[in-house]
Amino acid sequence: MKCYNHHDRDAFGICKACGKALCLECMKEENGVIVCNNSLNCLKILDRCRIGFWVGIILLAIILLLLIL
Ligand SMILES: [Zn+2]
Numbered sequence: 001m002k003c004y005n006h007h008d009r010d011a012f013g014i015c016k017a018c019g020k021a022l023c024l025e026c027m028k029e030e031n032g033v034i035v036c037n038n039s040l041n042c043l044k045i046l047d048r049c050r051i052g053f054w055v056g057i058i059l060l061a062i063i064l065l066l067l068i069l
Pocket residue numbers: 003004005006009022023024025026
């Protein structure tokens with residue numbers, strides 16, 4: 001599979017937001033989530049994932065606290 005933006009480059013990942021194949025230069029990876037680094041819409045997904053990540057951590061901390069108390 002080739003990069004959506006560079007037809008001469010191999011793709012290294014698929015954007016989670018729009019499903020396009022991306023090369024290393026075109027992709028942005030955070031917490032295992034890959035998105036287009038040139039699309040604001042796709043980058044928004046990262047924020048959403050980041051919030052989900054922290055909500056998970058906080059919930060886990062609350063559950064641990066309840067178990068201890
Ligand atoms: Zn590319």
